[in-house]
Amino acid sequence: MAKEGLFKIGGLENVQINIGKIVSEEDEWEPMGPVPCPEVEDMRHWYMKLLDRYPPFYAPYCDMCCLCTFGKCDLTGNKKGACGLDMRGQQARFVLIACCMGASAHCGHGRHMLHSLIDMFGADVPVDLGTQINVEAPIMRTVIGVKPKVLGDFAKAFDYVEEQIAQMMDATHTGQEGSYLDYEAKAYHVGMLDSLAKEASDMIQMIAFKYPMGADVPLVDIGVGCVDTDKPIILVIGHNVIPSVAIIDYLDEHDMRDLVEVAGICCTAIDNTRYDFKAKVVGAIGRQLRFVRSGVADVIVVDEQCIRADIVEQAQRVQAPLIATNNKALYGLPERSGDPAEEIIEDLASGKMAAVAILDPEKVAEVVPKLAMIMKNKRKNIRTLPSDAEQKEYAARCYDCGNCVLACPQGLPIDRAMQELAAGNPEPMSILFDKCVGCGRCEQVCKWEIPIVDVMQKTALKQVKSEKFKMRVGRGPVLDTEIRNVGAPLVLGTIPGVIAVVGCGNYPDGTEDVYKIAREFALRKYIVVATGCGAMDMALYRNEEGETIYEEFPGGFEAGGVVNIGSCVSNAHIHGAAIKVASIFARRNLRGNMDEIADYILNRVGAAGVAWGAMSQKAASIGTGVEVWGVPVVVGPHGAKYRHAHIGRKDDLTKWDVYNMRDGSKVRCEPAPEHLILGAETVEEAIPLLARLCMRPVDNPSGRQIKLTHYMDLSMKYLGAYHDDWPIFVRSETDLPLARKEEYLKVLEKDYGWKIDWDSKKILEGPLRKQDPQFDPTNLERLLKGAE
Amino acid sequence: MAKEGLFKIGGLENVQINIGKIVSEEDEWEPMGPVPCPEVEDMRHWYMKLLDRYPPFYAPYCDMCCLCTFGKCDLTGNKKGACGLDMRGQQARFVLIACCMGASAHCGHGRHMLHSLIDMFGADVPVDLGTQINVEAPIMRTVIGVKPKVLGDFAKAFDYVEEQIAQMMDATHTGQEGSYLDYEAKAYHVGMLDSLAKEASDMIQMIAFKYPMGADVPLVDIGVGCVDTDKPIILVIGHNVIPSVAIIDYLDEHDMRDLVEVAGICCTAIDNTRYDFKAKVVGAIGRQLRFVRSGVADVIVVDEQCIRADIVEQAQRVQAPLIATNNKALYGLPERSGDPAEEIIEDLASGKMAAVAILDPEKVAEVVPKLAMIMKNKRKNIRTLPSDAEQKEYAARCYDCGNCVLACPQGLPIDRAMQELAAGNPEPMSILFDKCVGCGRCEQVCKWEIPIVDVMQKTALKQVKSEKFKMRVGRGPVLDTEIRNVGAPLVLGTIPGVIAVVGCGNYPDGTEDVYKIAREFALRKYIVVATGCGAMDMALYRNEEGETIYEEFPGGFEAGGVVNIGSCVSNAHIHGAAIKVASIFARRNLRGNMDEIADYILNRVGAAGVAWGAMSQKAASIGTGVEVWGVPVVVGPHGAKYRHAHIGRKDDLTKWDVYNMRDGSKVRCEPAPEHLILGAETVEEAIPLLARLCMRPVDNPSGRQIKLTHYMDLSMKYLGAYHDDWPIFVRSETDLPLARKEEYLKVLEKDYGWKIDWDSKKILEGPLRKQDPQFDPTNLERLLKGAE
Amino acid sequence: MNTIPFDPGCVPGPEMARLADPRTIGIAIKRAKRPILVVGAEILKDDLIDKAIEIGKKGTPIAATAHSMKTFVEKGYTDNVFMCNMHPLANNFTRNDWMGFDGKGNYDVIVFLGVTYYWSSQMMSAVKNFATNPLRMAVSIDRYYHPNAKMSFENIRDTEQFKSMVDEVIAQL
Amino acid sequence: MNTIPFDPGCVPGPEMARLADPRTIGIAIKRAKRPILVVGAEILKDDLIDKAIEIGKKGTPIAATAHSMKTFVEKGYTDNVFMCNMHPLANNFTRNDWMGFDGKGNYDVIVFLGVTYYWSSQMMSAVKNFATNPLRMAVSIDRYYHPNAKMSFENIRDTEQFKSMVDEVIAQL
Ligand code: SF4
Ligand code: SF4
Ligand code: SF4
Ligand code: SF4
Ligand code: SF4
Numbered sequence A, B: 001m002a003k004e005g006l007f008k009i010g011g012l013e014n015v016q017i018n019i020g021k022i023v024s025e026e027d028e029w030e031p032m033g034p035v036p037c038p039e040v041e042d043m044r045h046w047y048m049k050l051l052d053r054y055p056p057f058y059a060p061y062c063d064m065c066c067l068c069t070f071g072k073c074d075l076t077g078n079k080k081g082a083c084g085l086d087m088r089g090q091q092a093r094f095v096l097i098a099c100c101m102g103a104s105a106h107c108g109h110g111r112h113m114l115h116s117l118i119d120m121f122g123a124d125v126p127v128d129l130g131t132q133i134n135v136e137a138p139i140m141r142t143v144i145g146v147k148p149k150v151l152g153d154f155a156k157a158f159d160y161v162e163e164q165i166a167q168m169m170d171a172t173h174t175g176q177e178g179s180y181l182d183y184e185a186k187a188y189h190v191g192m193l194d195s196l197a198k199e200a201s202d203m204i205q206m207i208a209f210k211y212p213m214g215a216d217v218p219l220v221d222i223g224v225g226c227v228d229t230d231k232p233i234i235l236v237i238g239h240n241v242i243p244s245v246a247i248i249d250y251l252d253e254h255d256m257r258d259l260v261e262v263a264g265i266c267c268t269a270i271d272n273t274r275y276d277f278k279a280k281v282v283g284a285i286g287r288q289l290r291f292v293r294s295g296v297a298d299v300i301v302v303d304e305q306c307i308r309a310d311i312v313e314q315a316q317r318v319q320a321p322l323i324a325t326n327n328k329a330l331y332g333l334p335e336r337s338g339d340p341a342e343e344i345i346e347d348l349a350s351g352k353m354a355a356v357a358i359l360d361p362e363k364v365a366e367v368v369p370k371l372a373m374i375m376k377n378k379r380k381n382i383r384t385l386p387s388d389a390e391q392k393e394y395a396a397r398c399y400d401c402g403n404c405v406l407a408c409p410q411g412l413p414i415d416r417a418m419q420e421l422a423a424g425n426p427e428p429m430s431i432l433f434d435k436c437v438g439c440g441r442c443e444q445v446c447k448w449e450i451p452i453v454d455v456m457q458k459t460a461l462k463q464v465k466s467e468k469f470k471m472r473v474g475r476g477p478v479l480d481t482e483i484r485n486v487g488a489p490l491v492l493g494t495i496p497g498v499i500a501v502v503g504c505g506n507y508p509d510g511t512e513d514v515y516k517i518a519r520e521f522a523l524r525k526y527i528v529v530a531t532g533c534g535a536m537d538m539a540l541y542r543n544e545e546g547e548t549i550y551e552e553f554p555g556g557f558e559a560g561g562v563v564n565i566g567s568c569v570s571n572a573h574i575h576g577a578a579i580k581v582a583s584i585f586a587r588r589n590l591r592g593n594m595d596e597i598a599d600y601i602l603n604r605v606g607a608a609g610v611a612w613g614a615m616s617q618k619a620a621s622i623g624t625g626v627e628v629w630g631v632p633v634v635v636g637p638h639g640a641k642y643r644h645a646h647i648g649r650k651d652d653l654t655k656w657d658v659y660n661m662r663d664g665s666k667v668r669c670e671p672a673p674e675h676l677i678l679g680a681e682t683v684e685e686a687i688p689l690l691a692r693l694c695m696r697p698v699d700n701p702s703g704r705q706i707k708l709t710h711y712m713d714l715s716m717k718y719l720g721a722y723h724d725d726w727p728i729f730v731r732s733e734t735d736l737p738l739a740r741k742e743e744y745l746k747v748l749e750k751d752y753g754w755k756i757d758w759d760s761k762k763i764l765e766g767p768l769r770k771q772d773p774q775f776d777p778t779n780l781e782r783l784l785k786g787a788e
Numbered sequence C, D: 001m002n003t004i005p006f007d008p009g010c011v012p013g014p015e016m017a018r019l020a021d022p023r024t025i026g027i028a029i030k031r032a033k034r035p036i037l038v039v040g041a042e043i044l045k046d047d048l049i050d051k052a053i054e055i056g057k058k059g060t061p062i063a064a065t066a067h068s069m070k071t072f073v074e075k076g077y078t079d080n081v082f083m084c085n086m087h088p089l090a091n092n093f094t095r096n097d098w099m100g101f102d103g104k105g106n107y108d109v110i111v112f113l114g115v116t117y118y119w120s121s122q123m124m125s126a127v128k129n130f131a132t133n134p135l136r137m138a139v140s141i142d143r144y145y146h147p148n149a150k151m152s153f154e155n156i157r158d159t160e161q162f163k164s165m166v167d168e169v170i171a172q173l
């Protein structure tokens, strides 16, 4: 922040003032805490605290390391490689690399947008989030101690994140870190950076494009069936909304908006609807290959992230011209920003070129709508899915070799379905459609060159075409006013928790899973928040009344709300909400105080994340970034491929000692939350687990009672039994689910040897600890009275 | 660079001036070229030019991708994974990841040092490189268009590099880039960033610590035998010299310098000798495990990079306390900067703790020398290598299972050597010592727990102890004056080339290889430059006269010089020298002109790099950063594990068309240089290859004659034959090696069908092109006359 | 020539499961001091639950992961069935201080049946790499080739064949 | 159970070389339309150069990489020996437009003998993954198990045994 030297002052070109030190004006909104802009060592005490209680468990995904030319090293059995690193270290290193990739994606995206937005609007766009938000950027305030006032201020966040990413990537180099613990600590650091980068990335688009906020944002269309195939269709795919916004602006300015469909896949889809309620959402990542293959799109515009690497080839297959608009994903295409729009349109429309890159969003906007109009006409007679005859021929061709089943990440029984289809029964194949993640790996190995993805889609065509659902527009941050309403019940536990449904679409058993999870918790008056693929995929189902989840439940951050926060970068507002509980409800200082705030959340805010289809490295950094702020995360079974989990041990209660801030005493607590990141095999397993992970040491009796009730109900509902750990959460009879209190007391007496006074129906002996309304838990020594 | 807002002016606390725009004073030393601070798309035309002529060849090191939870994907046979990426793309992505790791290591190191140095000296330390250097930071000038004047100015380089690394890491994320070409282009971008980061990193230490420069730097001691074992020995390992410098300063200030040995391994060793000529160099990375195991060190201080991941365990094994001083390599140790030195010393000396982290260099300096004194005494009776009896027992224990041979990256015949040793013959084992890279993998698999590394070292002990050699101190940048002397002969070819021996110690056949290469070329009056492990390892041999290579050859950047440039970050000065040829000799503008300068070097500066033991990701980014500036690189056979090579095709001459700047015409040239990066299996193969790669289109007749002579001589010497491509380099009879001109003319006539006029001994027909003294080659359209 | 994992990319490295016939695997379980059967979501398919119960009845305790417990309850067999989450369970297998469900110590032969392929594969990888001293052995009797196990069947397409193989394992107990 | 590569970490994935006996490999070379023998630095060890020359004499052209050419020259056998660098050579094997040393087309069976293990392993990987259409096949007759080849020997510790295996290959030509 200090800058010395000679400066020229605008408008006073001939005056030079020698300035010793420039202090940018920064009102003292809060005193600065101990860890502003932390280096990893500054926050290491917190990271190590988490790792001590939730030690890493490794499930190596590969027994070798191939990262340097001493390799490959065989590390099987925790052997050391030529550099001295052992298997645990290597797995943790891989986690760190993945997190760096993920955080770089968020930061790279945000920084790129910031440049564009400053070009478009100047750096002075004020940070104005309306009257209901004062704590505008809770992560930024906390981590770097800065309160952004204008667009340009967010550069500080990216500066910090970039420097730190380089430092952490540095540590992944061969011959650097040697302990899995310090690799994990660094992964936590990167998770924290990731959360900051996301917040900055979403805020800059929000303030520049004036996205709507609050519970009352409208519902928009989602689903393949919503796309009006009578119009020219522009399909946008990715995460960076800037070229799409340019296209939409162009359509508006040229009175073409109603003539053309702008339909999106992945986060660009969500963010488009934040800008333009007419924009259509096709769906999440799982729909990408299949929607492209359907041939409906007349022009495909890709920006960055979550794009199929072979999108150019796929677009070509359906004769849709493709425009790449981002320097992260150029596919070897010529960059044509410098050429006249007409030339580019001509080259693409004539088929002279199948795809081009155009990095200038204005030029993209000039090219795409016109091109779409032309292509709509040209592509009229393009049939891309198999004809009935072809479909038959394909099915007949199947040799039943089973290669496709092996290649399928989900192991779907394509072979059998193909045989059934050949025999005239399309049903088994059409059932697979919903379980298929749309990856195309099956086609890669079919020696008979059956376009399996297309064949499957055709069997499900009717169902696909009828996909017309509603999704609430991504609404960005939780309002301070909402926090004021839910702060107390959340911390006391009477709102039993916040369930955050986030992440990608690599679901083990299809998209319906996320709908099930979200609805179960919404019905139970948890607050359900969602972003990204999860927010889209859960919209694809209806209740018995025919309502989608967004129609059934309100959109506010309130008990029983189902809140579409927004795209993947909007994830940060979920942390933001938890941080705001600490700030607004508990009046903790945020500035430079990350350890304290995360400690607050871990002990008090009953939130849990579920990244059921976590696929990417972003999901890795997102999950890590959720953990590091004190919120546990459950991933689907594919998540085991991230190689690590953070597993608490309820059989070693020494790990659960927490300080009472009031008197500095140590209190042995129940394991709440028990784990920080782990996987589950099925939703039925995940749901009770999530309920368990929402418990917190500070729950008051009625809060604990509610949480325990849900936990036990859900266990019985989905598992047919209770986990044997439930008594550990019982501090006194008042914690017990009311409806079955006696029954439970009996069990406690009989199976767990607790002493019960049956007259008063009070527990005399048994609980680990008593509930103490004065209990003010912390894991940080520095917060104890008398600590310096 | 623009910053707006309200500012307080130092000394005028109550005055606030509203400044529209601050322009930091920056004299117009050169007009700004077209690509200052380039984004990847700004330089993509250059990267793609290189890739078009030197297309990537992939040798997958793994047929699977394990980077996301869709995986593992089997990509065998160039199949596509679930994200649509094919095998080529995945290999290129891995290259990009490796380069990002490498560049991050350099940038992370430099940024960290910059913070420390500014803390120590302030940001105002002037960039003063003496009277013989005006072009102080050629890479920085070229790439970001900045001429650094004070220490603090280097922050601009790191700011830029960090932002770009995050952008490039972003592109490695699943669902981003789809074409191997664009991954490669991005790897080139990162290579360029790497060169910039290294330059900044070396310059800041040079100017802060006032390292010596020029040809006349002294010789210092290198080799295990140089370490005076009568004194307490502090062993420093790594790349970041700051804690070592603090230790040396402390020793000086306390008049202890002559009482204690400061011995180093890896780049910290080299950089220590740039600060203190009394510092000893043990050797390069290959010596690390073995020197530690010898137990000679009384205290081990590690900073960052190239440290064994199990160094804590290894130090413990020889009861040497270890201090970790860098946040990149903390090994899970407690950070004790906050504790009194006495306490730390007590804990370590008593064995209460085996190792600690101390991130504050001042504290390190307080602790280490005293601790070394104490430990010297305590460790007197520690014997770490096997006794004779133990040695015998170990050898006898060997079951001849051969596991160690399989585990050994070099496949050394340890089993047979062990049998011989058991039979009383230590010789075969002692011979292995020099071929062993010291990785310890053999010990990991010996079921009989034979400490193979120790056993081997013991057999070679006499030889090891007699290792007393001389290395010239790393001298940093090539002087402008030197460039003035060699610029013309280099470009004309009469100095046949610059051979840069760089990189790590993963040699296929031992350290002597680099000595052989360097000496061969020095004797032939090439300019030999060296850095890092290469610079150290080549010092470990003597000629017939008993001179080391640094004693045999002068240290100037001149024909027949052997120049120790310095540590790995000093590598940048090798690019710097080439850039300075363009600037000083050819008067090209550098500023924001990277494509032009790289083009200049590719066509004119006959330099080639050899990273014979390239091991790390840094070596990957270094190599890529050498290529991108137009200099070809040869790696040893382990280098094939980097997965790619850039192979020119002499059978497709269309790729070798070059513009003549004078008239814009296209000239079909000989393939010079033919490849940009490739491997060789043996030095005998590499040496003629390097000679070939030094040829350039602009060589004048006498230059080409000299280069061709060396190429052919070396081919005959090492290969017993000529490569069949030599005639392609012959433009006229004047290009032919003088001594055997007639013989060659005959061959050209007979085997290649050229027409010769035997009277005049002139070539009438045959050559691809005539030599043209007016030929002013470029690959860049923009440099052609008439181009805008 | 090589046995291909059910997920062909799931090739972990040089240590891959020995292909074993049901008899061999059955005997290995029989000989174990403290064997345990781990079942998951796929136990609900193809009546495998009945096989699991048979194994339980022969004295091998069962760890019921995912939501498999519900079916045990429905089937009325819960005697030596312990409901748990897989991740903490696998974590416990890698630790020498875990005392097992009965407090008597960790298990030595860990038999996987009816667990999603890639999920159990990862858990067996943890056992293979970290439960080495003393050696604890993961054994798969699922219908897949599981390289991260110590012993495994091949990939079996035919359900009846697979079930009869499981029967053969049971016959040895 | 699995054959371990000479460098055990060198497990590339699901497609690994078939272990083949010398006769089988010999016949495969014999049947090739355009076979080629690639030799490298290790050809100078254990008199393998003589074996190479025998193969050359039987009509298979030889690509002499590293500095092996020198020994061919010394041995006076250079008839169908072509000196080249390995990296560009392997690159050529992956391309359909390379016309071979004789200008008559690329090769179909590429036999490796006497090349540093990890170096040839990588080159065979390139052939395996990119020389697939039409299929060109890398075959190792070195003393190592080479997973990236299509066919390979096992790791052979005994030099005499190895040499007699090479002899057996030659006998088929
Ligand atoms: S870590 Fe991944 S890329 Fe490397 S060897 Fe293992 S599976 Fe292959
Ligand atoms: S980084 Fe270490 S473990 Fe990995 S290949 Fe290199 S030496 Fe082996
Ligand atoms: S596209 Fe669907 S069916 Fe095909 S491999 Fe992928 S998930 Fe399986
Ligand atoms: S890979 Fe093709 S032929 Fe084989 S089962 Fe699948 S669809 Fe049928
Ligand atoms: S990044 Fe692509 S190729 Fe790699 S595992 Fe994921 S889907 Fe497969």
Ligand code: SF4
Pocket (backbone or CB within 6 Å): B407, B408, B409, B410, B411, B412, B414, B435, B436, B437, B438, B439, B440, B441, B442, B443, B452, B453
């Ligand atoms: S320490 Fe030496 S002998 Fe042992 S495996 Fe490494 S290189 Fe081979």
Ligand code: SF4
Pocket (backbone or CB within 6 Å): B397, B398, B399, B400, B401, B402, B403, B404, B405, B414, B415, B418, B445, B446, B447, B448, B449, B450, B452
């Ligand atoms: S691994 Fe040990 S026992 Fe086996 S050959 Fe090597 S030294 Fe001998």
Ligand code: SF4
Pocket (backbone or CB within 6 Å): B266, B267, B284, B285, B305, B306, B502, B503, B504, B505, B531, B532, B533, B534, B568, B615, B616, B618, B619
């Ligand atoms: S040359 Fe390589 S191994 Fe040696 S010090 Fe530098 S980076 Fe480390």
